[in-house]
Amino acid sequence: MRRTGWVKVAFGTWLALAALSTTWMAGPAEAAGPDPTAAGRIGSGFRTGHASKPSAAPAAKVGAHGAAAPHVKPALPARKSGFLPVKAARTVPGRYIVKLKRSDSPARTNSLARTNVRGTATGLATRFGGRLGHVYDTAFGGFSAGMSEQQARRLAADPAVEYVRPVRYGRLDGSESTQRDPQNWGLDRIDQTSLPLSSSYTRDDSRGDDWHMYVIDTGVDGYHDDFTFGSGDDDSRVNRFGFNSTTDDPIESGLADDEDGHGTLVAGIAAGTYSGVNKKVQVTGVKVLNDQPATEEQIIEGITWVAQDSRRYPHSVANMSMSFPADPQGQDPIDDAVTDAVAKGVTFVVSAGNDNDDACKLTPARNPAVITVSATTRTDARLADANYGKCVDLFAPGDRISGPVARVKATNGASNEYRTGTGTSFAAPLVTGAVPFLDIPDGQVTPGKVRSVLLANATKGAVGNAGEDSPNNLLYMGRATRPRMCTAGARKLVTPPVKYLVQTRKFAEYAHSNDGWTGGDGTYALDHVTGHSKLWIFSDTFLPPAYPDETRPRTAPFINNSIVEEGGLNGFVTHHGGTAGAPNAIVPADANGDWYWAGAPNRRWTSPTSNYLQIVYQRYHRFGTGLWDWGWSGNTVATFSDDLSHPDSVTDIPSGEGIAWGTAILDYFQSGDGYLYVYGVEDHHTGDPGDPEAVYKYLHIARVRGSDLRGKDWEYLDASGDWMTAERFSARQYDTDTGGHIPVSNEFSLTNTGTGLELVTQDTSQAFSGEIKLYTPCSPSGPFSGKTDIYKTTEGGPWGDYGNGNLFTYNAKVVAVQDNSDNTTTLTIAYNLNSLEPDDVYRNITWYQPRFIQATIKK
Secondary structure, three states: OOOOEEEEEOOOEEEHHHHHOOEOOOOOOOOOOOOOOOOEEOOOOOEOOOOHHHOOOEEOOOOOOOOOOOOOOOOOOOOEEOOOOOOOOEEEEEEEEEEEEEOOOOOOOOOOOOHHHHHHHHHHHHOOOEEEEEEOOOOEEEEEEEEHHHHHHHHOOOOOOOEEEEEEOOOEEEEEOOOOOOOOOHHHHHOOOOOOOOOOOOOOOOOOOOOEEEEEEEOOOOOOOHHHHHOOHHHOOEEEOOOOOOOOOOOHOOOOOOOOOOHHHHHHHHHHHOOOOOOOOEEEEEOOOOOOEEEEHHHHHHHHHHHHHHHHHHEEEEOOOEEEEEEOOOOOOHHHHHHHHHOOEEEEEEEOOOOOOOOHHHEEEOOOOOEEEEEEEOOOOOOOOOOOOOOEEEEEOOEEEEEEEHHHHHHHHHHOEEEEEHHHHHHHHHHHHHHOOOOOOOOOOEEEEEEEHHHHHEEEEOOOOOOOOOEEEEOOOOOOOOOOOOOOOOEEEEOOOOOOOOHHHHHHHHHHOOOOEEEOOOOOOOOOOOOEEEEEEOOOOOOOOOOOOOOOOOOOOOEOOEEHHHHHHHOEEEEOOEEOOOEOOOOOOOOOOEEEEEEEEEEEEEEOEEEEEEEEEEEEEEEEOOOOOEEEEEEEEEEEOOOOOOOOEEEEOOOOOOOOEEEEEEHHHHOOOEEEEEEEEEOOOOOOOOOOOOOOOOEEEEEOOOOOOOOEEEEEEEEOEEEOEEEOHHOOOEEOOOEEEHHHOOOOOOEEEEEEEEEEOOOOOOOOOOOEEEEEEOOOOOOOOEEEEEEEEOOOOOOOOOOOOOOOEEEEEEEEEEEOOOOOEEEEEEEEEEOOOOHHHOHHHHOOOOOOEHHHHHH
């Protein structure tokens, strides 16, 4: 699993720390004498930390936990300019597509002004002796024209033109056969995660009221009973006045009647009352093909019209069950038009094609901005002719999928006849129909978000013979969640929280003793480990020397994980690997250079009175030489006996879905129900800067019977509150009061106290917020509600305690609990301090040491 080292900031903003310090590098840090900078796990739960390279400071490890790296399509080929010949496709003689250059103005809105496009197109067509055809002024930014190749080549050299290429013919991606039984097995398949079929289809009709659907195809027969409910034409959910780019007649151009039947079948599978996924969404037909071969210029005009018309609706999804051969060496007009329409907020779902070949050879299937769908059979095998590869996003049923027959193709013009279609053409509309049902909060709907949620919800590993490089994702509508009604209620602060200076000073004084630890991040804590006093679990750690003036030299040893033991005759003792002269991490980097950062600790009970220490460590690795080419690669657990400098074993634990397990643990003793509860964070990002939820962190819950994290019987809480044995069913957990996600940080705590269970975390809904929140679950598995504002840290930012705008705090968690006689509970909460400025952690060693507060709460 690959996770990049970019700073993840709330609401889709990506901040490159490289802009702050070009000297930061990322990677493992085990050798003495690195040039480290700000370490820790960044504010509001963003991973940050050290990595060592000689003569270079490491990057903050920010947001590196969590989700499996999202499926990423290959980028489109590098753009070319001039006249672009077409070698591998049928072209329309004497017809050319012209793409105009865009303005470089920062104020541009991803398209040329409409008046400029039309005026420029008219002028260029006239100047070069062409006949102006379609003008694409909303998406694409260009036009089509009739002219000779010689004229087209001269036009391509004009400074206002980016490229000119011949118009190609396209194709539909499926075949059809007639049946009168409207039952659609595809609906039965997409509402469950495994076979056999259940002979039912369940959906959540409470969602999707603010969506509109476009079917870019051969038109749609809105008079079919599947759209009119069999009760008359006035009740049809198909807009009678769509768009028709296959005619120049001004009246016909507003009518999208279907003369072929393909578009009606596609629309019915997506939105038919009887055969469709979505039985209430409104549909507009966009006719770009008829019973003649489709041309590129007609399709681009349809896409452009959708981009313009979609402004009338809050959210829009468009289905395109067609394809063109793509130019492997350069850009493509269809790609450009679709990319512009997606940038305007329209989600595009497209078919992968039916060549039993790489979908990356087709457009728009290869476009990273769209959702590309391949097809499966009733046995979940890839359809024999369905395309595959990296450009496929997911699969959906595509073998004999039932839908309405356009009256022009029906027996005696009947409006109640159905047929089946086979191919990716008929898999794509199942996905299109599912889009409005997705659980995406208001204000956060973007095409990138739609794609990421579809992929997150998809059933993993179900498709047989998915094809080389294909992501094994099968469309899943999502189980209807059974509400869990328990509400524990919010906690009340008895008095305002106070800084717990005693513990803060203990660590500062220990650092100045130069006996071990001088600074670090992580700051988990665990009491009552047999044979040991209180244990503090750190990730990145500085070792001596530390100077009286609060500085440290650049040569100070630096390791990726350590344990500090507090108490007993020696006060503090630092445990690390290696030797005093050549210190190393307790869990050192492996032979591949992968390194380990600490998660939560656990007590492995061997008897009612005896236990040993376990610590979860997340593994990270480099996958390139770039500044941010490093990421999370798995979860492990280290098991100790008496020697805390050397674990007895380091064992892999579940890592298949990219969830960073062990960000918090409720151990066997605290849960009281025979299970050890393991909490994980899914670091979700789409790479879409316009997606408000592009960098959200989601809470997941697992449990293990007994007290040993190495147990084989892990179970995962799914969306319905059931425990499943496959990690892929692990579901995001939500705040039952608001319905929104719980913005956990990459390290938090869930603790059993005298007032009940308390989840304490730094709020990651805002970057570097410093807000510490408490949630109250009714059980170790939730539900979670009663959010309570605990504290806002004061050290970070230009108006903080130190007046340093580079300082920030992150990853708050409970490290001690005191139950009081008056039925209140005092929580000691630790959080980390760090800086974005590389020199700060050398200039002031206390800026890389934990801080503590105490908060007393009651029910």
